[in-house]
Amino acid sequence: MFVRIVKLSFHEDKIPDFLANFETIKDQIRAAPGNKLLELYQDQNNKSIFFTYSYWETETDLENYRNSAFFDEVWTFTKKLFNDKPQAWSVDKLASLV
Template identity: 75%
Template structure:
């Protein structure tokens, strides 16, 4: 399993549309094969910056999602709202304390 972190920055006037669409799609994204966890974060100091944080069983699961109609629909809607280029990282979790 690995973690996928995506940073997105939006025009302020588009934040409500992004949030509404995320709320509509989050269960579908979370139900994608291989997805084990999904969270959305908003930066405390710059309210235009958001992060998604998700766990995936395998890199192929993430790639399958990225090639799916669901991803296409989510991304086609979301990318029109950006005010900057999104960034993404795939990372391995080394330590977790609860």
Template identity: 65%
Template sequence: MFVRIVKMSFQPDKIDTFLSNFEANKTKIRAFEGCQFLELYRDKNNPNIFFTYSYWDTENDLENYRHSELFKGVWANTKPLFNAKPEAWSVDKLESLA
């Protein structure tokens, strides 16, 4: 399993549009084959910055999602809302304490 972290910064007047789009698609993203976990975070000091954390069984599962019609639709609605280039990391989870 690995974790995908995406940092996104939005135009202040576009945040509600982003949140509506996320709300409409979060269940579909989470249900995508290989996705085991999905969370959305908002930066405490800069309310324009959001992070998604998603857990994937394999990198191939993430790539299948990134080439899917679902992703293309979500991204087409999200990309115009940014005020900075998004950043993404794929990381291996080494340890988790609950």
């Protein structure tokens, strides 16, 4: 399983815009070919910091999503809200205990 973790930091007054947009697009992201999971987290101490976790069948599935017109539209909107450069990690899931 291929996992993408993205750290996003927003201007405080832009958080409602981000959350409203995420609410409208989350199902489309989740429906992207190869996407198996999409989660959004907010830092407990700094409410301006969010993380997305998305699970993909393959790295190619993620790259196809990232090269789509839909992603371009989402990213164009979202990047205007940032107060810091986003960070991203691509990791392989090795274990999960539930």
